[in-house]
Amino acid sequence: MTSDQSPAAPAPEQEVSSRQVLRAAAWLGLAKISSYGLGFAGTIILARILVPEDFGVIALAMAIMGILAGLLDLPVTQALIALQSPTDDEFDTAWTISIIRSILVALLLIAIAQPMAMIFNMPEVSGVIIALTLNVMLFGLRNPYFENFARSLNFTWDVITEIISKTVQVIVSVSVALIWKSYWAFVIGLIAGTLAAMILTYLTYRKLPRLSLRSPKRLFDYSIWLGLSMIVSRLTAESVNLIAGRRFGQGTLGQVHIGNKLSSDISYLILVPIMRSLFSAFSRLSDDIYRFRHAYLKAQSATVALAMPVGFGLALVADPLIPLLLGPGWELAIVIVQFYAPCTGLLLATGPIRSVAMALSRTNLMLKRDVVVLVLQVSLLLLGTWLYDFIGFLAAYAVSTFIATVINLYFLKGLIQISIVDQVKNFSRSILATAIMIGVVLAVRPMAESSGTFFGDVLTVGVLSLTGALAYAAAHTLLWIVSGRPEGIERSVMNVAGKIKPKLARFGIR
Template sequence: MDEIDNKIAKGAAWMVSFKMIDRGLGLVSTVILARLLVPEDFGLVAMAMILIGALQLLMAFSFDVPLIQNRNAGRDQFDTAWTLNVIFASACAAILASVAGLAARFYQEPRLELVIYLLAVGFAVEGFSNIGPVIFRREMQFDREFKFLLGKRMASLLVTIPLAFWWRNYWALVAGQLTGTFVSVALSYYVSDYRPRFSLKAKVELFHSSKWLVMNNILQFLNGRASELLIGRLGGATTLGVYTIASEISTLPTTELVAPINRAAFPGYARVANDLEALRNSFLGVISMIALFALPAGVGIATIADLMVPVVLGWKWVPAIPLIQILAIYGVIQALQSNISYVYLATGRLYYVTAVGAIQFTLLISLLIPGILYKGATGAAWAFLGTVVLITPVIQYLVAKRLQLSSTAFLARLARPLAAVLIMAAVVLAMKHVLHRNDETSSYLVALVLCVAGGALAYSVSLYVLWRWAGSPHSAERVCLGKIETLLQRAGLKVSLT
C-alpha cells in the first residue's frame, strides 16, 4: 500500500513538474501569440480543431487504458493497438480532407479549407506514433515520460512563436501544430526501444475492453467542445477566438495542473483495484493533493482576471474577463471531480463514467443553447458552470457508494485548503480595493504583481497555520512540506517545517 502511494506521489511529482513547465511555456506562448495575432486567427484554427476533435471520436478507443490495466498485456496486445491506431488515423484523415470544403461553407470561412487539408496530413502521421511509451505509464516510469512529453512541447513552441513574429497570421499556429505532430512521432521511437509490428491478433480483446471508453470519449468531446461548435457557427471566428483564449487561460492552473496528478494516479489505482481500503485511501490522498493546488489556482485566476487580461493579453482581449472569471470557478469544481473517473476505470466500472457523462451532456445542452442565444460566449460559460454544479451531487453519491465513503470523508479533505483559499481571496480583493488603478498598463502591472504575491503569501501562511492547528497530520501538506525541506537541505539550509 505505502509502496503504491509512494509511486503515485513520485509519479505525480514528475507529471506536475512537466505540466508546470508545459503550461508555463504554454502561457508564455499564449501571451506572445495573443499580442502578435488577433482573435480571428485563434478562432479560425479553433474551427478546424473542433472538426478534428469530432473525427477523433472514430478512433476514440483509448487502447492505452486496457494496456495499463492488464499487467499481462504483451506484444500481441501492443502491436494490435498500434495497428488499429494507424488504420483509424489514416481513415479519419481521409474523411477530414473530404469534408474540408463543406466545413468552410458551414462556417462561411473560405480560408478554413486549406487549413483542414494540412491538419489532415498531421492527423494521419500522428497515428503512426510508437505505442511503446505506454509502457512508461504502466511501469510508473514517469521520469522517462517527462522527457518525452517535454520534447514534444518544445518542438511546437520553437516553431510557432518565430513564425508568428514573421507571418503575423494564423499560419503560424498551423505550422506549429504540424511541427509538434511530426516531432512527437519521431520522439516516440527515440525514447522507447519498442518497435511495433502490424498485427490484429488481439483485436477482439481490445475492442471488448474499450467499448465503454468509446462512448465515454464521445460524451467527453460533446461536453467539452459542443459550445465551441455553436459559438463558431452563431458568433463567428472573432467571438470563438475570445472564448477559446478565455477557456485556455482560466483552466491553465486547474484542470491542466490536475491532469498530470490523475495521469500518475491511474496506474496506482489499477494495482490496488481489488483492495477497497487501499483504493479508498489512495483516492482520498490524491484528492487532498488536487485540492491543495486547484483551489488557490482557480480562485486566484478569478480574483485577478481584471488585472491580468490588460497586462498579459492586452486591451483587445478585455471582453474575455467575465468569461475567465466564470470558467475559472468551473475549472476548480471540475478539477475536484476529475479523479473520480479514474477510480471507475481502474475497477472496471466504465459504465459509471458513461452514465455520468450522458447526464452531464443533457444538462449542458439544456443550458447551453439558451445561454448562447441570450448572452453569447458569456452565456456559454455560465452554462458550463451551472452544469458542473448540478452534476456534482450525482458524482459524489456514486463515488461514495463505490468506495464506501462516509458523507464527510471527501469534504474533510477539502476543509483546510478551502478555508485558506477564502482567506486568500479576501486578502486579494482587499488589496485590489486599496491599490489605486488607472488606465495605464504599468499601473495594472504593479497591482497584478502585488496581488499575486500577497495572495500566494496569504494562502501559504493560512494553510500552514491551519495544518499546525489540526495537529500536523500526515496529509498532502506534510508531503509538500517534506519535499520543500529536502530541496532546502540540498541547498545547504537546515530548516524544519514538519
C-alpha cells in the first residue's frame, strides 16, 4: 500500500491530442456498439417472449429505483477522473462513500416498495424493487481504481468489461425468460450483469481499496453540485415513466418503455463513447478556453451529424420496423418511436453540455439548467395528458424536448462564450441535410410499400434506410462544398478516406 498522500497509479497529465480522443472514442464506440447490439438483441427476444405488461412492471420498478438512487447519489467516481492527481485516500474515500450510499438506497427501496405498488396499482412491483436492491449494492462495490483507465484515456478494459457484463446479462435474461416467461428474467439478468462488471473491475485493476473517510473534501467540493444536478436530471428522465404508469396503466407503460428504449439506444450509442472520452479530454483542456471551445464545436458538429439522421430516420421506418422486430402486440410502440426518436436526435445537438460543465467545474450551473428543464417537462406532460390524453402526452414530450435543446444552447453560451447563433450554424448543414433526407424518403416511400410479409418488411426497411443514408450523405457533402469546404466532420471523413484509399489500391480496389 502506498503512502496516504501519494498519487495512486496516477494517469499521466500530458497534452491530449485529437488523435488520442478519437482513438478513445473509437474504443468506446466499439464497446457501445457491441453492448447496445447485445442489449438490443436481448430486448427484441424478450419482447417476443414477454408481453407489454411485463415491461410495464420493469419500467416502473427501474424508475423508482433510479429516482431514489439519484436522491442519494454523489458522483465521486467521476470526481476521481476530473481531479488532478487523486491520492489513495481519495480513492478509498470514494469507495467507502459508494458503499454507504448503496446501503442507504437499499434500505429506502425496501421501505417504499409496498407503498409504491399500492400507489400505482401494480402489486408485482414490490417484489421487483426489493430484488433490485441487490443490484444497487453490487454497483456500489465497484473498484474505484478502475477509473484510472479513463484518466489516461485507456478504455480497453472499459470495452472488455462492458461487453462481457452485457453478454452475461443478455444470456441470463433470455435463458430465464424461455424457462419462466416472466418479468423476473430481466431482474435476474440485470443482477448477473452487474455482478460480472463488479468482479471485472477488480480483476483488471489489481489494487484493492480500503474502508476510509479520511479525504472527502475535494470529492465533495466537486461532487456536491454535480450530484444535485444528476438528481434533478434523473427526476426529469423518470417523470415520463411515472406519469405514463399512473395515467395510462401497466400495458401502455410497457409500450412507452420499449419505444423509448429502441429510440434512445440507437442514438445514445453514438453519444456515450464520445461523451466519456470527451470528459476525460475536456478536463485537461479546461485551462485553455480557446482550445476547449474548438474541441467542443468539433464534438458538437460530429455528434449532430451522426445522431440527427439516425433519430429522424428511425421515425421514418418505424411503421414496418417495429412489427418486424417485436412481432404483434406492440402497435402503440410505433407511434412512440415516431415521436421519441426525432426528439432524441434533436436533444443530442447539445449532448456534450454535461461533460463541458463537469470539465469546467461549473456543475452549479448545470443544476440550474436541470431544475428549469424538470419543471418545464413535468408541467407540459401533465398539461398535455390532461388536455389530449395519450397523444397530448407524446406531443408534450416533443415540445419539451425542443425547448430543452434551446435552453441547453443558452447555458452553453454562458459556459464557453459561443452565441446560440454560432452554435446552430455549427451544425446547420446537418439540419438541412436531414430535412432533405426526410423529403426524399417520404417521396420514395409510396413506391416501397411492404406487402405485409416478413421479407416484404425487411425489403421496405432496407430500401428506405439505404435511400435515406445516400440522400443524407449526398446532401451533407454538397452543402459542405457550397459552404467553401470549412473544417468539420466532412473534412475528417475525407481525410480518413484519403488514408484508406492507397491501402485499398494494393488489393486492386479503386
